[in-house]
Amino acid sequence: MPESMTMPAAEKLTNTPELTVSELSSALKRTVEDTYGHVRVRGEISGFRGPHSSGHCYFALKDETAKIEAVIWKGVHSRMRFKPQEGLEVIATGKLTTYPGSSKYQIVIEAIEPAGVGALMALMEERKRKLGAEGLFDEARKQLLPWLPEVIGVVTSPTGAVIRDILHRLQDRFPRRVLVWPVKVQGEGSAEQVAAAIRGFNALPEGGSIPRPDLLIVARGGGSLEDLWSFNEEIVVRAAAESMIPLISAVGHETDITLIDFAADKRAPTPTAAAEMAVPVRSELFVEVTALARRTMICWQRSQEGRRNELRAAARALPGAAELLAIPRQRLDSATGALPRGLKANTNAHHRRFSQASAGLTLKVLRGQVAQARQRLTVSGERIRLSTRALLRHRRDRFAGLEVRLKTSKLANAQAQRNAIARDRERAQRLAERARRALLTAMQRLEARVAHSGQLLSALSYRGVLARGFALVRDAHGQPLHAAASVGPNAHLTIEFADGRVGATADSDRPPASSAPDSAPKPAPREAKTMAAKRVVKPIDQGSLF
Incomplete structure (x- = not known):
């Protein structure tokens, strides 16, 4: 009974077709890709450690109960405006496929976007904490705005209302020179353009053909968080933080907050307010300067009057010239009386020192000094003689070595x-x-x-044509004739054959040639020569040439 039961199972296994592992993996791959050719998956990014050394990105998308592997190829990742980050909830668009090497399925992502405004706010807060930890938002590194800039650089769209508002406000308050760097303020590539514009203004040389701005304004009108997201990109924030030119951020309305506001040296609630921060009011400056000039003149006058009064009081308190010179005059008289005694005492002291010095200069002492000097001279001469011999011997040895080297070098050079x-x-x-x-x-x-x-x-050559049986007709001047109309009665002609030339005279009683219309096409030169030769009428006594 057991044998009868096992037989059908064996036959069934025998009838099942055999598949290799690669064939089975390929069949599964085609099934998955055909069924899920294009999907949108929502989940949290897990295991993302940045791009691989090859440039591809490998991570996983997960929710509460499941996880799926994901991959972003290098070319797709470089074109993405929104980059994946660890722990961020996103919506990924791509296609499902399998990886036969590990018997798993995965999604090849072609586009990625945050899952709602909440995700963008979370990403913005995470990026804010990261950049803040690097010190890009510290108040200590912020620069003071120039009080009255000569040149103002504006980074914004040239077609929007923002640049017009800024120019009108500057014209009303204090006209200044404005340089506009046109950029995209929304969409793909806008962040790179804004960062390049900030760095471009900073790269302008001092005193160049294009003046370097004293103040920068990065401006954009209001919009949603997605519209203003370019100003939250890390590349823009770092460019603003690295700017050596003071920078005002004027992105959106007063309630709109972007990360460039924290990195900028000053934040303006609106682009118009940025223009007001950039320059003072010229009319108010005129009034203030006039008031300061008047106050300065009054202070100067008061100071001069006070100094004049102090000078008068000091002049009244000064003593007379006689009182000032009385004591010095008395000291001079005392010194004059003591001068003869001082001269005598000084003379006696010098005489005593001279006598002591002359007592030490005896003949014996001088002879001893001369002997010592002669001995020192003898020793020095002997030392100089020995040194000279040693030096000459050293130089002779050195020159001998150089001579040997020179001969060797000469032979080697000659060879x-x-x-x-x-x-x-x-x-x-x-x-x-x-x-x-x-x-x-x-x-x-x-x-x-x-x-x-x-x-x-x-x-x-035309002689080849003559060899085939044709002839060339020339007039009395040797010029070729192209038409019968150019031959007059009794005209002397020369007919050239392949083997020579023959003279001829045109028939005087030939019928006149009808004039061809002007619109008739002219024959080609070779055809004209042939036709001219055929139309020539020879004298009766010569016979026919053809």
């Missing part, structure tokens, strides 16, 4: 020159042989060309 001359001679011979062969080849080519040109000349 090298001989080798170089031999190589040059061999090379000259090779070049001469090549030149000879090249000259022979060129002469053969020229001879072939001349022969070919001669054949072509023979083929195109």
